[in-house]
Amino acid sequence: MAASELDPLLASLSAARLQRRAVMSTSAERAAHALREQVTEGTLRSGTRLPEVRLAEALGVSRNTLREALSQLVAERILVRVEHRGVLVATPDTAAVRDVYAARRIIEPAAVLHGPAVDAAHLDALDAAVREGTAASGRGDWTGVGSANQHFHRAVVALAGSERLVAQMELLLAEMRLFFHQMGDPEPFHAPYLDENAVIAGHLRAGRREAAATRLAAYLGTAEEQLVAGFGEIAERARTTPA
Incomplete structure (x- = not known):
């Protein structure tokens, strides 16, 4: 910049x-x-x-x-x-991706499954983030979709009802945005998760917390591997590109 x-x-x-x-x-x-x-x-x-x-x-x-x-x-x-x-x-590396997702796989599904704050206001925040992402994708604004995704996961952790966990998630989300920057075109990364966010929000709205947590855990695993693969491709290009 x-x-x-x-x-x-x-x-x-x-x-x-x-x-x-x-x-x-x-x-x-x-x-x-x-x-x-x-x-x-x-x-x-x-x-x-x-x-x-x-x-x-x-x-x-x-x-x-x-x-x-x-x-x-x-x-x-x-x-x-x-x-x-x-x-x-900072410019993060694959080890940072692995570490951040190790934390997220513990925090987010547990907030969905056990959080005491699954109430109308918190469910509305999840739905609002889903609508924000859908609207941004309709405009072709994939950076905006990325922001909406951040807002969705912030709302997920808020279900835990813990200010300390929310503060910790803020740090993880900042690192997440740096991961996204390394991926180039944001559409291929963010597009699949628009529907996933809507499904998870729908499960929670219907009281299906275990289904939501299971879906979220799988989603996080897929996203982690997608990022790790992307970082590997970046490293390979850097290794083979003449100085």
Whole structure:
């Protein structure tokens, strides 16, 4: 992402801060959340270098506070520090895919099967994410479909009724978006899961929690293998392409 391409992002961060009227000058956590959300929603992509001064201004924080926020995101594997280049959005590998899906296979089916928050509001959030994805696919907006998929899985984990699990899922979803970036054309990856999300939401709406959990577990396994295969193809191309 070129420096000029960062301008809309920085303007968005600044506008959001002003709209919320949040005092962020002493809050590294809020700054980290704002940047993490930009990764989750696909605005910040792998390899993007983060300009410290401009980011601090956009977020309304001191440079020391921003550095604390960046260090937090580095610890979360969302950002990396590169000598002579500064802080960049991470570029994940196959090991990261395996690790993230190991966590997701434990968290998400359990939230569906045992979560105490399977109520009208949470079911409505699942349905809303399904409709969002369907609408985006109708427009040919596959990046938007990816965002809707993120929203669906966020709503799945919310069924657990645990703020701690929801916070953990935010970290996993940010890494997930970085995985998607590596796959190139988003349509082949996201298209099959539109119907899967609708089926899972339908099972939950009908009270078929075990069926929903079983379907979700299978879905996550398929998605993991699809990503691993895609990463393998990327690595092979890099190995065989002349420098």
